[in-house]
Amino acid sequence: MTNVKEMSVEEKLRALYDLQLIDSRIDEIRNIRGELPLEVQDLEDEVAGLKSRSEKLKVDLDTIDEQIKAKKNAIEAHKEGIKKYTEQQKNVRNNREFNSLTKEIEYQELEIQLAEKHIKEMKASTEFKKVQIAEATEKLSSKQNHLEHKKAELGDIMSETQKEEEFLMNLSAEYQGKIEERILAAYNRIRSSVKNGLAVVSIERGASAGSFFTIPPQTQVEIAARKKIITDEHSGRILVDAALANEEREKMESVFKSI
Structure with missing residues (x-):
């Protein structure tokens, strides 16, 4: 010192x-300035969180869409399998071969039912996530507007007081140096x-x-x-x-x- x-x-x-x-x-x-800087920081964090949540929900939707497509493709493959096994049944030589092909057809039909059940569940999940995205988007818009208002308010106060505060901080340091x-x-x-x-x-x-x-x-x-x-x-x-x-x-x- x-x-x-x-x-x-x-x-x-x-x-x-x-x-x-x-x-x-x-x-x-x-x-x-009061609590304005903290309010702005909290709103910025909240907006960032809502954006992240919306993005994650959209990624989830895309993933579900891909899964639904995969299930639909699987159903088509199972239907083709049923056709193939049904044709093969016409040329069997004994009951054992016929019964074996019947089991394969039943298995393909069960797989189709299971895939359709999954598609139904995924479509329900899609609708639920769409509602969540709409709610998050609406909330995000509201918070962004509020944030812009608070930023403008803080900006006005800062522009009015920043020069004075900097001068006073330097003056305070100068006087502290005298003591x-x-x-x-x-x-x-x-x-x-x-x-x-x-x-x-x-x-x-x-x-x-x-x-x-x-x-x-x-x-x-x-x-x-x-x-x-x-x-x-x-x-x-x-x-x-x-x-x-x-x-x-x-x-x-x-x-x-x-x-």
Whole structure:
């Protein structure tokens, strides 16, 4: 890590509060996007799954069609066999040969019945798969339309906020570079442990912002003196006085407006 310039406590507090304002602004931008990126990803996965399912069903249909053709060809072959054996029966020399040919004919007839039964089952499966394909196609169309709408919505938000977010991310990195590692680690730890991401807050009406716990007058004096970094004993947040906070807010607002 690059050497951090030696700063006074007040400079550290100002840098910390500025960093908080920058990071909070980034949070706001990301909150505007909300769950949209995840929604888009989920829809993309769902569309891909439906496409894959439709393709598999179509392959299954083609396979069944080929199987039906094979069964029909087999039936024709069995019919030819029946003809052949029937003709042969006309020229038999004894009952044993006749009975043997009769068994062959019966076998061919059974094979035809079995093939016809399979064809009937496969045709029923074909109809069922056609219904599934129609349902999947309809659902796929609906999901694709929804996906395009969400992508457009996300694209609009991204085009509006991407430049600002990139600028702020670079600015955040710049300010992090000004703060010594120990304090920055504490800032990040506090920030990640609270829902609103506020690790540095100002004093408002005798309490830390967003808290109902009053800060003792002596502690408020010490915070206003800006001689040491003080944390709220209830929330663990780093505290700054209202005057410093107002000054830094005005400064950073002008920076944000220039983006």
